[in-house]
Amino acid sequence: MQNQIQNNKLQILGKLSAGLTHEIRNPLSALRLNLDYLSISADEYGDEAREAIRASLEAVERISTMIESVLEFSRKATTERSMHNLNDVITTGVGIMSPAAAMRAVSITCDLNKKLPDSQFNRNKVLQVLINLLTNSIEACDKGGKVKVKSSIDDGWLKIHVQDDGCGIEECNKEKIFSDFYTNKRTGTGLGLSVSRSIIEEQGGTITYKSSPQKGTTFYVSLPIKYNEEKN
Numbered sequence: 078m079q080n081q082i083q084n085n086k087l088q089i090l091g092k093l094s095a096g097l098t099h100e101i102r103n104p105l106s107a108l109r110l111n112l113d114y115l116s117i118s119a120d121e122y123g124d125e126a127r128e129a130i131r132a133s134l135e136a137v138e139r140i141s142t143m144i145e146s147v148l149e150f151s152r153k154a155t156t157e158r159s160m161h162n163l164n165d166v167i168t169t170g171v172g173i174m175s176p177a178a179a180m181r182a183v184s185i186t187c188d189l190n191k192k193l194p195d196s197q198f199n200r201n202k203v204l205q206v207l208i209n210l211l212t213n214s215i216e217a218c219d220k221g222g223k224v225k226v227k228s229s230i231d232d233g234w235l236k237i238h239v240q241d242d243g244c245g246i247e248e249c250n251k252e253k254i255f256s257d258f259y260t261n262k263r264t265g266t267g268l269g270l271s272v273s274r275s276i277i278e279e280q281g282g283t284i285t286y287k288s289s290p291q292k293g294t295t296f297y298v299s300l301p302i303k304y305n306e307e308k309n
C-alpha cells in the first residue's frame with residue numbers, strides 16, 4: 078500500500094508541475110513583451126537601465142528554456158524514435174537539474190564530444206534516465222561535491238558517463254540497487270534506477286556502474302548508434 082500511495086503522489090506531482098509550468102508561460106511572455114518594448118527605446122535610458130533590461134531579458138529566457146524543458150519532459154510517454162543528438166539531451170537534462178544541484182552546493186560540469194553523430198532514440202525517455210542519474214549523483218554528494226557528465230563514441234555506441242564524488246555504493250547493495258523500490262533514502266522511491274534500466278534496455282542499450290564507498294560512483298550508459306532506416 079505504501080508503494081501505491083507514493084506512486085499516486087508522484088502522479089499528482091507530475092500533473093501539478095505540468096499545470097504550474099503552463100501557468101507560468103503566460104505571465105512570462107507578458108514580461109518578455111514588456112521588456113522588448115522597453116528595449117526599443119533603450120537609447121533614451123542610461124547605461125545602468127539598459128543593462129537592467131538586458132539582464133532581465135536574459136533571465137526571462139532562462140526561465141523560459143527551463144519551462145519548455147519541464148513541459149517537454151512531462152508530456153505523455155510516446156514511442157517516438159526520431160534522430161536526436163545525445164549532447165542536446167544531456168544539455169537539457171543538466172539545465173533541468175542545475176538549480177537542484179546549486180541548492181545543495183554541488184557543481185555539474187560537462188565534457189561533451191562535439192563529434193557525436195545524430196542517432197535514433199526516444200529523446201524524452203533518455204532525458205528521463207539522465208535526470209534520474211543526475212538526481213542520484215547530486216543526492217549522493219555532500220556540499221561542494223562534483224558531478225561530471227561525459228559523452229563519447231565507441232565502436233558504434235554512444236556513451237554517457239555520469240560521475241560523482243559522493244558517498245558511493247556499498248558492496249552488499251551492488252545487486253539490489255536496480256530492483257524496484259530499493260532505496261536507502263528516507264524519502265526515496267527506489268524507482269529511478271529500475272525505470273532507467275528498463276528504458277535503456279528498451280532502446281537496445283546497457284547501463285552499468287562502478288563505485289567505491291566514500292569515494293564516488295560512475296554510471297555508464299551505452300546506446301547503439303542507429304541511423305534512419307527509411308529515408309524520407
Ligand SMILES: Nc1ncnc2c1ncn2[C@@H]1O[C@H](COP(=O)(O)OP(=O)(O)O)[C@@H](O)[C@H]1O
Nearest residue numbers: 213214217245254260261265266267268269270
Ligand atoms: N550515484 C549514486 N551514489 C550512491 N548511491 C547511489 C547512486 N545512485 C543510486 N544509488 C543507490 O541506489 C539506490 C536506488 O536508486 P534509485 O532507484 O534512483 O532510487 P532512490 O533514488 O529513490 O533511492 C539509492 O537509494 C542509493 O542507495
Ligand SMILES: [Mg+2]
Nearest residue numbers: 212213269270
Ligand atoms: Mg533516484
